Amino acid sequence: MSGVAVTKGNPTPGTNDALVVLKGVNKHFGALHVLQDINLTISRGEVVVVIGPSGSGKSTLCRAINRLEAIDSGEIAIDGRPLPAEGRELAALRADVGMVFQSFNLFAHMTVLRNVMLGQIKVRKKDKKEAEERARSLLERVGVTTQADKYPAQLSGGQQQRVAIARALAMEPKVMLFDEPTSALDPEMINEVLEVMQQLARDGMTMVVVTHEMGFARSAANRVVFMADGRIVEETTPDQFFTNPRSDRAKDFLSKILHH
Ligand SMILES: Nc1ncnc2c1ncn2[C@@H]1O[C@H](COP(=O)(O)OP(=O)(O)OP(=O)(O)O)[C@@H](O)[C@H]1O
Ligand SMILES: [Mg+2]
Numbered sequence: 001m002s003g004v005a006v007t008k009g010n011p012t013p014g015t016n017d018a019l020v021v022l023k024g025v026n027k028h029f030g031a032l033h034v035l036q037d038i039n040l041t042i043s044r045g046e047v048v049v050v051i052g053p054s055g056s057g058k059s060t061l062c063r064a065i066n067r068l069e070a071i072d073s074g075e076i077a078i079d080g081r082p083l084p085a086e087g088r089e090l091a092a093l094r095a096d097v098g099m100v101f102q103s104f105n106l107f108a109h110m111t112v113l114r115n116v117m118l119g120q121i122k123v124r125k126k127d128k129k130e131a132e133e134r135a136r137s138l139l140e141r142v143g144v145t146t147q148a149d150k151y152p153a154q155l156s157g158g159q160q161q162r163v164a165i166a167r168a169l170a171m172e173p174k175v176m177l178f179d180e181p182t183s184a185l186d187p188e189m190i191n192e193v194l195e196v197m198q199q200l201a202r203d204g205m206t207m208v209v210v211t212h213e214m215g216f217a218r219s220a221a222n223r224v225v226f227m228a229d230g231r232i233v234e235e236t237t238p239d240q241f242f243t244n245p246r247s248d249r250a251k252d253f254l255s256k257i258l259h260h
Helices: 058-065 088-095 112-122 128-141 157-170 187-202 214-220 238-243 248-258
Strands: 018-029 032-043 047-051 073-078 097-100 175-179 206-210 223-228 231-236
Touching: 018 058, 018 206, 032 058, 032 206, 032 231, 047 058, 047 214, 058 073, 058 175, 058 206, 088 097, 097 157, 112 128, 112 157, 128 157, 157 175, 157 187, 187 206, 187 214, 206 214, 214 238, 223 238, 223 248, 231 238, 231 248
Parallel strands: 047 206, 047 223, 097 175, 175 206
Antiparallel strands: 018 032, 018 073, 223 231
């Protein structure tokens, strides 16, 4: 990916810069209306932090963006192209969306290096040598070069999560989704993962990050999206959100997470 540093802020809003667009998105699980008329546009290079109470639909939103979850109505487009329901075109579009989960989800029976090579070979059709070179350079970028020949279980949680980030980046995604990437980590490992994400943000990656790490939200996010009960209740700058939340739901949520 390009290593051009961009400072936090000012992705110019406008249709050309819209990378991920959700329009009128609805999703039910049975009687539960988990995404309620979601409208959200994420610009190229923008870092959006999604926060909200448990069950508010944050993970479902991420999963809908790369079609791990089908939606009932509305539209989702990535880089101007609507997300197809299935088939080869879906696989291609999905490859444009990198995803990192709370549980690291590495392939247990493969070395770290193989984990980062696999998608490049299978999906991006790179040859082995090229895939290995890129994998090694990404492992270096996330600071786990020395672990390349180990298996995931031999790594710490923080190291595994950094490998998961490298694996996602190996696909050259246009946007990266992070769903609580540090929630399963011991406290001392949280920062090493957040630092990799901070650097990625500075490098200009478009990112959607579900997290309770308010320090990260404050320092890396261009925008905070606050969800409750399947709806976007507030979306504003981190400063505005943390110092002056407008809705009672956000005030209540912030008082709980900031004082526990
Ligand atoms: N596969 C599923 N089948 C049925 N209900 C589901 C399914 N996945 C999620 N839900 C429900 O949808 C709602 C939204 O879930 P989601 O996981 O998106 O919330 P969340 O905001 O990510 O919560 P958390 O902070 O706990 O991760 C919850 O009520 C959840 O129980
Ligand atoms: Mg979740």
